[in-house]
Each structure stands twice: as C-alpha cells, then as structure tokens.
Amino acid sequence: MTSIVQLAPRATPDAGFAAPMITGTEPDTATEILFQSLLDVCRRHQPELEGVLKGETDIAGLSPELMGRALQVQGIWFRLLSIVEENTAMRRRRHAERTLGRAEVKGTFSSVLADAVAAGVKPSEIHTLLRELRIRPTLTAHPTExxxxxxxxxxxxxxxxLRELELPRWTERERVALIADLRDQIELIWMTGELQLEKATVVREVSWGLHFFDESLFDTLPEVxxxxxxxLAEYYPDETFEVPAFFQFGSWIGGDRDGNPFVTSAVTRTTLKRNGRASMRRFRTRIVDLGKLLSITERSLPTPISFRKELTARLAASGEGQAIEARNPGEHFRQFQTCILRKLDATIERNKEEPVILPGPFYVDADELINDLKALEQGLVEAGCRSLAVNQVRPVRRMVELFRFSTVHLDVRENSTRTTNTLREMWAAIEGQSADQAPDVESREWRAWLTSELSKPRSTPRRLDGLSDDSRETLATFALVAEMRTELDRExxxxxxxxxxxSVNDILGVYVLAKEARIYLDSPGVEICQLPIVPLFETIEDLRAAPAIMKELLSIPLVRRSVRWQGGYHEVMIGYSDSNKDGGYFASNWELYKAQxxxxxxxxxxxxxxxxxxxxxxSVSRGGAPTARAIAAQPPGAIRRQYRVTDQGExxxxxxxxxxxxxxxxELTAAAVIQHVLSSQKERAAARPEYDDAMEALSGASRAVYSNLISHPGLVEYFQNASPxxxxALLNIGSRPARRFGARTLSDLRAIPWVFAWAQNRHIITGWYGIGSALKNFIDVRGDEGEALLKRMFEQSKPFRLILDEVEKTLRMVDLSIAREYSGLVPNEAVRDDIFRMIEEEYALTCEMALRVSGGGEIAFRYPAFRERLAERLPVINQVSHEQVELLRRYRGETDEFKREEAKSALLLSINCIAVGFGATG
Structure with a gap:
C-alpha cells in the first residue's frame, strides 16, 4: 500500500471543483480518499450534484434548494482540503525533524536557542528571561467563526x-474500515448542516471555547x-533551568460585555463556574489515572519518613482516614492520591451552578492542589522513584499550574461610555443631585471627585439609590470579580x-468602580487594586494620544503601587481593527508601530x-499575519518578556x-517571543531613522487617499448595496450585535462586519487601498533615491516588508470583474461609477507599485504555496461570488415570503462558503 501523501487537486477549465486526479481503482492519497468519500455521500443523498462536485455542472441553473445543497457541498470540500493541508504540514515538520534535527524546523525552541548560543547569549540572560516570561493568547467570541x-x-x-491511514500497520480490512468511518463523518457533516439556525448564545460560545481545551490544549500545553x-538541556547542558508556567490562556468569552447586552454578571458567573469545572474535571481524570499507577506497597519500597508525615496529615484532615487506609493497606502513595481525589471531588461539587456542599475538606484554590502534588512528587523522589515522579506526577502538577481552577484567565471588557455613565449616576447618588449635573468627565472638578473617592477609606458597601439597571449591572460585575477571585481562584x-x-480620567474611573466592589488588597481600599486595569487604544487618534495618557497615569502613586503588586508591568491593549477601519492598512500598521x-x-x-x-x-485587515513574522516586526524592546494577543474565531x-x-x-509563538527579546538590544542599536521617515511619509499619503474614499458622501450607500x-447579521455566528449602540452610521459599525463584507464582495479594500498611491507619490517626490530607499527597506525593514507581503497576498484575492458585478447592486448610478472607478484605479496602481518595489514578476510570487492553495479554491469561490450577487438581488427584491426564505438560505450558505474558501471571515 502506498502511504498517503498530499496530492493537490488538478485544475480544470470548468467553473466548479478542481477535482483530484484519481488513478487506479482505489483512491490512495489523502485528497483522493476525501474526494471519493464526499462523492460517495453526494451520490447517496443528492446524485444531481455529482456534476457540481466534479466541476462539470454550473450551479447557476439549479433550483434554490439544489443551489443551497451545492453551496454546502462546496463548503464541505474546502474544509476537507484544509484538513489535508494541515495534516501535510504536520508531516513535513516531523520529517524535517527526523532527517535534519529539531533545530532545522523553523519556529521551534531548538532553532531559537541554537541561534542564541551562536550569538553568545549567556545562561544568565536565559534565567532572567524565564523568570519574567509571560505569554497569554486570549480566545474571543468575536463573530468570525x-x-x-x-x-x-x-x-x-x-x-x-487520515492520520491513522498514514500508518503502514493496517491490514486491507482495517484500512477499509477506517475509510468507512471517515466517509460516515463526512456524511454526518452533510446531514448536520453548516448554518446556525438560531442566534448564538453566550453559553454556547463558552462551550465552543472549552471544546478546544478538551480536545487538545489540556494535554498539549504541558508538552510545550x-x-x-x-x-534548554541540549543547548545549555551545564545549566539547570526552572521553566515556570509562562504560557497560559486568556479568554473574553462570557466576559466581553462591550456592546453585547447578552453578557451580564449572571452570564459571567456561569462562565467562570463552567471554566473552573472544565479544568478540575480534567485534573480529576489524570489523578484517577495516577491512582491506578501508584500501586506501590510498603513491603516492596519503604516509605520515606517525611512523606509518611505528609500522608498522616492528609488522612487526618480527610475525616475518612481509617476507611482510606483500609481500602489500600500499605499502599501509601495510593492513599495519598485518594486524599487528593476526595478533596478535589468536594471542590468540584462546591463549584457547580447549584453547589452541593460535601462534608470534609475542599481546595480553597489551585495552589493547595499544586502543593499536594508537589508533596507526592517529592515523596516518590525520596523513595528512589525519580522516574515515576518526573514522568507521571509532574505532568499532572504542571497541568494544574497552567490551568489552575479556571482553565483560562477570563478578562472583563467594557467600554468607557458605560463605565462613565455608571460613575455619573454614582456621583448623583452621593452628592444628592441629578446625573446631568455631574461635572464634565474631562474637567478638573471630575478629576478631583475621582481622586477624592480613591482616597476615602471604604471597608463596607454603601447604599447608592436611584441607579439605572445598566449601572447596577456594571457594579454587579465588579462585585462578581471580587467574589470569584476569592471563591474560585485568584487568577x-x-x-x-x-x-x-x-483619557486618564476614564482609567481612574475604573479604579473607583473596583474600589466600590472592594477589589483592593487593603480593607480601606486606598493602597493597591488587585485587578489590572488595561486601557484599550483603538483608533489612530487614540493611539497617538496613548503615550501622553500613560505618562500621566504612571505618575499616580495608586497606579504605580498596584502595578508593582500585580507583577511590575502595566499592560496596554492596542487595536488593529478599528485603526485599520479609521486610517487604512498602511497607516494602521505604522501608527501601531509608533505607539508601541x-x-x-x-x-x-x-x-x-x-x-x-x-x-x-x-484576516490581514485586522492584524492577521504569520505568527513569527508578526512578532519579529514589533519595535525592538516592545516585547518585554510579556506578550498577549487575541485569537478570534477561525x-x-x-x-x-x-x-x-x-x-x-x-511553541511557534513562545519561540518567536523569546527570539524577539534576545535580539532587541542588537536591533535597537541598528535603528535606521531614514526608514522611519519614509514610513511616516508613506503612512500619511496612504491615509489621505484612504480617507478620501471613506469620506465619499455615497460610500455608506455603496457599501450597503454592493455587499452583503x-x-x-442573519448568519447567527456570534451573540454580539454588529453595531455598538444600534446606530446606522459607518463610524459605529464594528470592524468585523466592515472587513467581512468587503471580503465577500471581492473588493477587500481594507487590506490594500491607498498603498499604491503612497508608493507612487514617494517615488515621484524623491526620485531614484526614493525608489532605491524603498527597495532597501523591502529587504531590511521587518515592518515594511511584512506590510508589502501581506498587501500582495490580499491583492491576489481581489477580483475586480466580480467586484463590478457587486457594484451593479447599487441603484445610484453616479455613486456606483464614481466609487468603483476610484477602487479600480487604485487597485491597478497598487499592483504596479508593489511589483516595482519588490522586483517581482507577478503578485505574491514569493509565496508559491499560498498561490497554489488559492488557485485550488478560486474556481469555486469565483462561481459562488457570481451566484451571491444574484442571490442578493433576489433576496432583496423578492416579495413572496416563501421564495424570499429560499433565497435567504442559499445566500447565507454562499457567504459561509466564500468565508471557508478564503479561510477567514472578519
């Protein structure tokens, strides 16, 4: 049997699937097996669509019902192709490691440490880095999945x-059974349906997030x-390093209430409880497994005296010591494990939605469980069973250190409008006046009131009458934070x-709200706030104001004391999406770089x-980029051993x-952070001011051109008509509304639908518009020297190179012939022609200038794998795009409710199919 290898689908001239070439009687490559399995399912359920699957039938002539099924089968095929690509990439990395060594696999710890040793990095630098290293990807429920x-x-x-089929050990009978199971899964996807029939709930989003921990993260993160x-042992063999739990996960799911009315304090409570139980239950499974392993009797291995003392204390505290000893007489390590298990069971019961209080001890927090596992680990080491301690117990202890009693660190997010309104109502309740009489939030009077509130001792709650439901809910959220940090886990x-x-007042206001909830280390609430308050700067204007705001904030003693207690770093969040929507792709990236x-x-x-x-x-438009390159392109010194990033949706x-x-x-993320930290000092010394000057000029020029487009009086009309x-909003892929406050202007439209819709209509202006004009203007003004400078920057400047590379990838996805069809949906001819002309001219110029600077022969020529992957999908994506235009026209113009519903179903499937084909939504 030939082992499975990736076979790219063969391109066909037909406007449909690029069907894989299948030779012989039985499919043998991964692509062939998946295609044949999907074809079998299609023949069984919808034989009329076999021609669509083979690329022989145009979907345009199909009935609405069949078109919907055709769009679904196309979406399924895209997902199956992605599985093949992921599996192939994994096999290539393993092959490279086997044949060349781990250090030759880009993005691994070995690769980075090999470079560090070659560069003369001392062990002391590694020790310092590890002590302060903190990496936290943060899962969000933004509606992009x-x-x-x-x-x-x-x-x-x-x-x-598929992974099992790669193994050569199977008999032909077993191989056939594996393929049959694979075919069953495809059939189940066919019958399950791709679309959410109801609006997603926050609780469902929480389940979605926890799915990834149950399937992979609980087990794989300790391995990292x-x-x-x-x-470290390989490259610094004479050193002993203590690797802390530096990599943990955050989450916004169930805590992000910014513009989402469905995230309440009650929902956040449920989320925290569910997150806690998820990790505790995984710990329980692993501890039960330990009990099965540790069948060590005192007769065969004497128990160390120190461990006997630990065991005696645990047995006495359990209240069931005699029963535990009688169940496993002489098996002291198993008895110790039983004490841990019963205490953990009691903890799980206490943290249910409707808790059951069991008699006996429970864990107050994860630190107690960690200490018990350390005692078990040390007992085995002292008994001469170091291998058992290291290979069996330490992984469980490390898992608890990583996930604690919370699985993730749940962030709470709210916008300053909501917090300020709550503070104004508090002011009114305290001062005995109406909220509209409160001082202006940027006035000296308002700052004086905030400062006064922060300086007053507060040891007990106070009564605040007359608050609105929204304000009471905001205060309830802070009270919940205080409660859960104590009852569930401090993290x-x-x-x-x-x-x-x-402004600084916005941030100080949150300190006041935290004080009201007594989230302070000292009982009067005047010294140290335990909850990190992280300002988010999103628009270009906000990014430019951020340095002055933070300079003033860091001069305030309360803030400095709190930050010192929280770990010594003040975190600042920067937004890629809104800055892009505000100023375009180039300006956004440069303003983010400068702000950092x-x-x-x-x-x-x-x-x-x-x-x-x-x-x-x-997506590229919202800061998406290859992980290692995105980290490397940050300003030298900007990653100070601390790195957080949102991971959204797809x-x-x-x-x-x-x-x-x-x-x-x-590992790729962590290794890139380590590499950036180790190389920052050298890169700072090699700074090139002329590159910064050029970036500033390019940013200003590109933003001017971009602003000219989005300020066009007809743009909103064009965008709403020429895109879905x-x-x-009908897709039901997220619980959050598309607009923050329900208005209907471009300014309050969230960045995700802004990007999503421009991608669907194939304009994708959010990833390139204005850059062609900026490059041309720069060369026109500075002549040959300017062009030479840009070419040097392309080779030597990481941020400039990253921008140009991602622009070219985006340009490859644009199709103006299809975009013109979407523009035909705009009834105002003058608006339609004017805006499309602007886009068409800028696109041509951007392609021309990108190639001129990069020296390439075609767009994205440096990324053959990307071009090949896109080429596999574009025939289908393009066909679906053509049909989506007609479906939009039919859905918007249909008066018959039944026919309108038919068009709606097919339309939503087309949106889903294009998103899956490109691999990104918003």
Missing part, C-alpha cells in the same frame, strides 16, 4: 482517521513546556479591559515597563483543533 461545535468534532474525527526544557479573572479609552515604540519609552522613563496586548483578528479553529498543530502553534453587509 462559521463552524458549529458539532461540525468541529466531526472534522476532528476525519483528521484523526517540556519541549522548552529539553531544548480566574485576568484583567479589566477598558475599550474606547480617551513611544509607549515603551514612556514606561522606561517612568520605571514601569509597559507590556502590550495585541487585539488582532484573523484563528482558534485553525490553531487549536488538533493536537499536533496546537503544540506547534504554541446587512445580511451578515
């Missing part, structure tokens, strides 16, 4: 079947730490993210280092659905 959990589970099963330990809540931060560089200097001058939380999305599925990929993605903007 079009896959249901039940579909994710079936796709996972298909991936596992083991990988770093092994690499259950990560931080409070304040979006739409405009300036904020880093502010932190250094204040003696309070600033760490950045990157609000990235999956990014989460791509990274964490399968264990091998998840382990690689986590309004129809995206």
């Amino acid at each position: 079009a896959k249901r959990v039940t579909v994710l589970e079936k796709l996972r099963r298909i991936y596992l079947d 730490l083991d990988s770093l330990e092994a690499s 259950a809540v990560g931080c409070f993210v304040l979006s739409m931060t405009r 560089a300036k904020l880093t200097e502010v932190g250094e001058q204040a003696g309070v280092p600033i760490a950045f939380f990157h609000g990235r999305g999956g 990014v989460v599925s791509f990274k964490y659905s399968n264990r091998g990929t998840a382990a690689y993605q986590m 903007l309004d129809e995206l």
Whole structure:
C-alpha cells in the first residue's frame, strides 16, 4: 500500500471543483480518499450534484434548494482540503525533524536557542528571561467563526482517521474500515448542516471555547513546556533551568460585555463556574489515572519518613482516614492520591451552578492542589522513584499550574461610555443631585471627585439609590470579580479591559468602580487594586494620544503601587481593527508601530515597563499575519518578556483543533517571543531613522487617499448595496450585535462586519487601498533615491516588508470583474461609477507599485504555496461570488415570503462558503 501523501487537486477549465486526479481503482492519497468519500455521500443523498462536485455542472441553473445543497457541498470540500493541508504540514515538520534535527524546523525552541548560543547569549540572560516570561493568547467570541461545535468534532474525527491511514500497520480490512468511518463523518457533516439556525448564545460560545481545551490544549500545553526544557538541556547542558508556567490562556468569552447586552454578571458567573469545572474535571481524570499507577506497597519500597508525615496529615484532615487506609493497606502513595481525589471531588461539587456542599475538606484554590502534588512528587523522589515522579506526577502538577481552577484567565471588557455613565449616576447618588449635573468627565472638578473617592477609606458597601439597571449591572460585575477571585481562584479573572479609552480620567474611573466592589488588597481600599486595569487604544487618534495618557497615569502613586503588586508591568491593549477601519492598512500598521515604540519609552522613563496586548483578528485587515513574522516586526524592546494577543474565531479553529498543530502553534509563538527579546538590544542599536521617515511619509499619503474614499458622501450607500453587509447579521455566528449602540452610521459599525463584507464582495479594500498611491507619490517626490530607499527597506525593514507581503497576498484575492458585478447592486448610478472607478484605479496602481518595489514578476510570487492553495479554491469561490450577487438581488427584491426564505438560505450558505474558501471571515 502506498502511504498517503498530499496530492493537490488538478485544475480544470470548468467553473466548479478542481477535482483530484484519481488513478487506479482505489483512491490512495489523502485528497483522493476525501474526494471519493464526499462523492460517495453526494451520490447517496443528492446524485444531481455529482456534476457540481466534479466541476462539470454550473450551479447557476439549479433550483434554490439544489443551489443551497451545492453551496454546502462546496463548503464541505474546502474544509476537507484544509484538513489535508494541515495534516501535510504536520508531516513535513516531523520529517524535517527526523532527517535534519529539531533545530532545522523553523519556529521551534531548538532553532531559537541554537541561534542564541551562536550569538553568545549567556545562561544568565536565559534565567532572567524565564523568570519574567509571560505569554497569554486570549480566545474571543468575536463573530468570525462559521463552524458549529458539532461540525468541529466531526472534522476532528476525519483528521484523526487520515492520520491513522498514514500508518503502514493496517491490514486491507482495517484500512477499509477506517475509510468507512471517515466517509460516515463526512456524511454526518452533510446531514448536520453548516448554518446556525438560531442566534448564538453566550453559553454556547463558552462551550465552543472549552471544546478546544478538551480536545487538545489540556494535554498539549504541558508538552510545550517540556519541549522548552529539553531544548534548554541540549543547548545549555551545564545549566539547570526552572521553566515556570509562562504560557497560559486568556479568554473574553462570557466576559466581553462591550456592546453585547447578552453578557451580564449572571452570564459571567456561569462562565467562570463552567471554566473552573472544565479544568478540575480534567485534573480529576489524570489523578484517577495516577491512582491506578501508584500501586506501590510498603513491603516492596519503604516509605520515606517525611512523606509518611505528609500522608498522616492528609488522612487526618480527610475525616475518612481509617476507611482510606483500609481500602489500600500499605499502599501509601495510593492513599495519598485518594486524599487528593476526595478533596478535589468536594471542590468540584462546591463549584457547580447549584453547589452541593460535601462534608470534609475542599481546595480553597489551585495552589493547595499544586502543593499536594508537589508533596507526592517529592515523596516518590525520596523513595528512589525519580522516574515515576518526573514522568507521571509532574505532568499532572504542571497541568494544574497552567490551568489552575479556571482553565483560562477570563478578562472583563467594557467600554468607557458605560463605565462613565455608571460613575455619573454614582456621583448623583452621593452628592444628592441629578446625573446631568455631574461635572464634565474631562474637567478638573471630575478629576478631583475621582481622586477624592480613591482616597476615602471604604471597608463596607454603601447604599447608592436611584441607579439605572445598566449601572447596577456594571457594579454587579465588579462585585462578581471580587467574589470569584476569592471563591474560585485568584487568577480566574485576568484583567479589566477598558475599550474606547480617551483619557486618564476614564482609567481612574475604573479604579473607583473596583474600589466600590472592594477589589483592593487593603480593607480601606486606598493602597493597591488587585485587578489590572488595561486601557484599550483603538483608533489612530487614540493611539497617538496613548503615550501622553500613560505618562500621566504612571505618575499616580495608586497606579504605580498596584502595578508593582500585580507583577511590575502595566499592560496596554492596542487595536488593529478599528485603526485599520479609521486610517487604512498602511497607516494602521505604522501608527501601531509608533505607539508601541513611544509607549515603551514612556514606561522606561517612568520605571514601569509597559507590556502590550495585541487585539488582532484573523484576516490581514485586522492584524492577521504569520505568527513569527508578526512578532519579529514589533519595535525592538516592545516585547518585554510579556506578550498577549487575541485569537478570534477561525484563528482558534485553525490553531487549536488538533493536537499536533496546537503544540506547534504554541511553541511557534513562545519561540518567536523569546527570539524577539534576545535580539532587541542588537536591533535597537541598528535603528535606521531614514526608514522611519519614509514610513511616516508613506503612512500619511496612504491615509489621505484612504480617507478620501471613506469620506465619499455615497460610500455608506455603496457599501450597503454592493455587499452583503446587512445580511451578515442573519448568519447567527456570534451573540454580539454588529453595531455598538444600534446606530446606522459607518463610524459605529464594528470592524468585523466592515472587513467581512468587503471580503465577500471581492473588493477587500481594507487590506490594500491607498498603498499604491503612497508608493507612487514617494517615488515621484524623491526620485531614484526614493525608489532605491524603498527597495532597501523591502529587504531590511521587518515592518515594511511584512506590510508589502501581506498587501500582495490580499491583492491576489481581489477580483475586480466580480467586484463590478457587486457594484451593479447599487441603484445610484453616479455613486456606483464614481466609487468603483476610484477602487479600480487604485487597485491597478497598487499592483504596479508593489511589483516595482519588490522586483517581482507577478503578485505574491514569493509565496508559491499560498498561490497554489488559492488557485485550488478560486474556481469555486469565483462561481459562488457570481451566484451571491444574484442571490442578493433576489433576496432583496423578492416579495413572496416563501421564495424570499429560499433565497435567504442559499445566500447565507454562499457567504459561509466564500468565508471557508478564503479561510477567514472578519
């Protein structure tokens, strides 16, 4: 039997699937097996669509029902192709490691440490880095994931079947059975349906997030730490390193209430409880397994005296010591494990939605369980069973250190409008006046009131009458944070993210709200706030104001004391999405770069280092980029051993659905952070001011051109008509509304649907518009020297190169012939022609200038794998795009309710299919 290898689908001239070439009687490659299995399912359920699957039938002539099925089968095929690609990438990495060594696999710890040793990095530098290293990807429920959990589970099963089929050990009978199971999973996906029939709930989003921990992250994250330990031992063999639990996960799911009325304090409570039980139950499973292993009798191995003392104390505290000893007489390690298990069971019961209080002890927090596992580990070491301690107990202890009693650090996010309204009502209740009489929030009077509130002791709650429901809910959220940090786990809540931060007063207001809930270390509430308050700067204006705001904030003693207690770093979140929507792709990236560089200097001058939380999305327009290159392109010194980033929607599925990929993605992130930290000093010394000057000029020129487009009086009309903007809300892929406050203007439209809709209509202006004009203007003004400078920057400047590379990838996805069809949906001819002309001219110029600077022969020529992958999908995507135009026209113009519903179903499937084909939504 030939082993499975990737075979790219063969391109056909037909406007449909690029069907794989199948030779012989039995399919043998992964692509062939999946295609044949999908074809079998199609023949069984909808034989009329076999021609569509083979690329022989145009879907345009199909009935609405059949068109919907055709769109579904196309979406399924895209997902299956992605599985093949993921599996192939994993096999290539393993092959490279086997044949060349781990250090030759890019993005691994071995690769980075090999470079570090070659560069003369001393062990002391590694010790310092490890002590302060903190990496926290943060899962968000932003509505960018079009896959249901039940579909994710079936796709996972298909991936596992493919992996099994690679093994040569199977008989032909067993191989046939594996293919049959794979075919069953595809059939179940066919019958399950791709679309959410109802609006997603927050509780369902929580289940979606926990799915990835249950499937891969609980088991693979500890292995990432083991990988770093092994690499350190290899490259620094004379040193002993302590690798802390530096890599943990955050989450916004169930805590992000910014513009989402469905995230209440009650929902957040449920989320925290569910997150806690998820990790506790996984710990329980592993501890039960330990009990099965540790059947060590005192007759065969004497128990160390120190461990006997530990065991005696645990047995006495359990209240069931005699029963535990009688059950496993002489098996002291198993008795100790039983004490841990019963205490953990009691803890799980106490943290249910309706808790059952069991007699006997329970764990107050994860630290107690960690200490028990350390005692068990040390007991085995002292008994001469170091291998058992290291290989069996330590992985469980490390898992608890990583996930604690919370699985994730749940952040709470709210916008400054909501917090300010709550504070104004509090002022009114305290001062005995109406809220509209409160001082202006930027006035000296308002600052004086905030400062006064922060200086007053507060040991007991106070009564605040006359608050609105919204304000009471805001205060209830802070009270919940205080409660859960005490009752569940001190790290259950990560931080409070304040979006739409405009001033220091906005941030100090959150300190007042935290004080009202008594989230302070000292009982009077005047010294140290335990909850990190993280300002989020999103628009270009906000990014430019951030350094001055943070300079003033870091001069306030309360803030400095709190940050010192919280770990010594003040975190600042920066938003990629809104800055892109505000100023275009180039200006957004440069303003983000400048803000980080300036904020880093502010932190250094204040003696309070600033760490950045990157609000990235999956698409290029929302900060999506190859992980290692995106980290490398940050300003030198901006990653001060602390790195946080959001993982949203389809990014989460791509990274964490399968264990091998998840382990690689986590190691890739951590290794890139380590490399950036180790190389920052050298890169700072090699700074090129002329590059910064050029970036500033290019940014200003590109933003001017972009602003000219989005300020066009007809743009909103054009965008709404020439894209499925309004129809995206019907997809039910997220619980959050598309607009923050329900208005109907471009300014309050969230960045996700802004990007999503421009991608659907194939304009994708959010990833390139304005850059061609900027490059041309730069060369026109500076002549040959300017062009030579840009070419040097393309080779030597990481941020400039990253921008140009991602622009070219985006340009490859644009199709203006299809975009013109979408523009035909705009009834206002003058608006339609004017805006499309602007886009058409800028697109041509951007393609021309990108090639001129890069020296390439065709767009994205440096990325053959990307071009090949896109070429496999474009025939189908293009056909679906053509049909989506007609479906939009039919859906918007249909008066018959039954026919309108038919068109709607097919339309939503077309949106889903295009998103899956491109691998990203918003």
